[in-house]
Amino acid sequence: MKNYKMNTKCVQAGYRPGNGEPRQVPIIQSTTFKYDTSEDMGKLFDLEATGYFYTRLQNPTNDYVAAKIADMEGGTAAMLTSSGQSANFYALFNICNCGDHIVASSSIYGGTFNLISVTMAKMGVTATFVSPDCTEEELNAAFKSNTKAVFGETIANPALTVLDIEKFSKAAHAHGVPLIVDNTFATPINCRPFEWGADIVTHSTTKYMDGHGAAVGGAIVDSGNFDWMAHADKFPGLCTPDDSYHGITYAEKFGKEGAFITKCTSQLMRDLGSIQSPQHAFILNLGLESLHVRMPRHCENGQAVAEFLQSHPKVSYVNYCGLPGDNYYEVAKKYLPKGSCGVVSFGLKGGREAAEIFMKNLKLAAIETHVADARTCCLNPATSTHRQMNDEQLKEAGVPAELIRISCGIEDKEDLISDISQALAYIG
Numbered sequence: 001m002k003n004y005k006m007n008t009k010c011v012q013a014g015y016r017p018g019n020g021e022p023r024q025v026p027i028i029q030s031t032t033f034k035y036d037t038s039e040d041m042g043k044l045f046d047l048e049a050t051g052y053f054y055t056r057l058q059n060p061t062n063d064y065v066a067a068k069i070a071d072m073e074g075g076t077a078a079m080l081t082s083s084g085q086s087a088n089f090y091a092l093f094n095i096c097n098c099g100d101h102i103v104a105s106s107s108i109y110g111g112t113f114n115l116i117s118v119t120m121a122k123m124g125v126t127a128t129f130v131s132p133d134c135t136e137e138e139l140n141a142a143f144k145s146n147t148k149a150v151f152g153e154t155i156a157n158p159a160l161t162v163l164d165i166e167k168f169s170k171a172a173h174a175h176g177v178p179l180i181v182d183n184t185f186a187t188p189i190n191c192r193p194f195e196w197g198a199d200i201v202t203h204s205t206t207k208y209m210d211g212h213g214a215a216v217g218g219a220i221v222d223s224g225n226f227d228w229m230a231h232a233d234k235f236p237g238l239c240t241p242d243d244s245y246h247g248i249t250y251a252e253k254f255g256k257e258g259a260f261i262t263k264c265t266s267q268l269m270r271d272l273g274s275i276q277s278p279q280h281a282f283i284l285n286l287g288l289e290s291l292h293v294r295m296p297r298h299c300e301n302g303q304a305v306a307e308f309l310q311s312h313p314k315v316s317y318v319n320y321c322g323l324p325g326d327n328y329y330e331v332a333k334k335y336l337p338k339g340s341c342g343v344v345s346f347g348l349k350g351g352r353e354a355a356e357i358f359m360k361n362l363k364l365a366a367i368e369t370h371v372a373d374a375r376t377c378c379l380n381p382a383t384s385t386h387r388q389m390n391d392e393q394l395k396e397a398g399v400p401a402e403l404i405r406i407s408c409g410i411e412d413k414e415d416l417i418s419d420i421s422q423a424l425a426y427i428g
């Protein structure tokens with residue numbers, strides 16, 4: 001549905017039923033698929049024919065939903081994974097081997113930071129982290145001869161920094177490697193990183209895409225733009241025969257448009273098996289059907305709450321790129337002209353104690369380690385996710401004790417502001 005507008009893609013892309021077929025995406029609740037002859041099945045194993053044989057690798061429900069996300073992002077191929085974590089791991093590990101190196105923005109989701117700096121380091125993949133605000137010179141200086149990928153988040157969770165995607169893609173391409181962008185918080189409704197030079201996009205579909213706090217999941221989308229063969233020396237996994245798959249050379253057989261996702265499915269999904277369940281893919285698709293309706297409301301509520309907080313005497317600072325004066329206001333105008341997301345973070349003048357009082361007195365906003373849900377939720381990292389750290393360590397990690405992160409849902413903004421207002425009133 002390439003030629004349709006985004007609102008139509010959200011509702012109808014991916015699954016297009018034929019005459020007399022189910023209107024809604026069918027949940028193919030089957031681990032396996034039946035064939036008339038061994039020859040038929042053999043063709044699938046040789047990647048000579050397309051089809052399904054085992055749900056650890058691929059399932060039709062997942063593929064319908066992945067195709068919708070590919071269409072929404074403007075990509076050529078996509079796959080679903082069991083979580084956002086596995087999406088980012090697969091996207092990186094598909095092109096980074098032991099001995100390779102990644103350049104990553106330092107302002108990324110904590111889980112992804114650990115994945116790259118701890119777990120992938122154990123696998124022999126090293127990384128250099130750079131500030132998203134670094135100069136071009138600083139960025140270029142981070143590359144090494146063994147660098148295979150650049151990684152960043154459109155809007156970072158929870159720092160809410162906005163990535164200058166063009167700056168990062170220019171540097172990546174100058175060094176012959178792709179830019180991978182985690183587009184979880186912006187969603188393709190508010191930003192399509194491929195339009196700014198990103199090559200691979202990842203998602204934690206757990207967040208806005210599902211949007212109802214119902215199903216953990218992830219997605220990887222390929223733009224089809226990166227020319228692997230032009231940098232064949234850097235990407236032997238894509239550009240030389242795969243002995244574990246009948247000597248196939250992915251970049252030759254599937255071209256720029258299909259090589260990345262085919263390799264990721266036939267090697268990493270086969271060997272590591274982080275497939276999304278078809279049930280979750282179905283739930284995700286229900287979320288996608290209203291993503292274009294929900295995102296503007298999340299943004300409207302985020303903006304209203306950010307403006308209210310900014311003018312409140314008990315609040316010392318607010319991070320939200322929709323506020324004039326925010327460090328990312330200008331970058332956001334370029335990459336996020338329709339709005340950013342519903343997540344706002346702010347600091348309370350009264351420090352840790354004020355934060356605890358505020359959290360305790362919220363009535364509508366629930367205390368959760370979740371974000372990007374239809375229901376408003378709130379977190380004080382110092383007393384929850386980061387409670388093992390002392391105040392000094394918290395400051396260093398960019399999550400000072402007084403910091404509150406609120407993820408504005410799609411309720412009425414006046415109710416959200418009254419809830420915040422009455423909770424702030426308890427602070428002495």
Ligand SMILES: *Cc1c(COP(=O)(O)O)cnc(C)c1O
Nearest residue numbers: 083084085109157184204206217
């Ligand atoms: C939540 C999140 C992840 C991890 O996703 P899970 O689905 O929880 O595994 C990765 N990146 C970003 C930006 C996130 O917000």
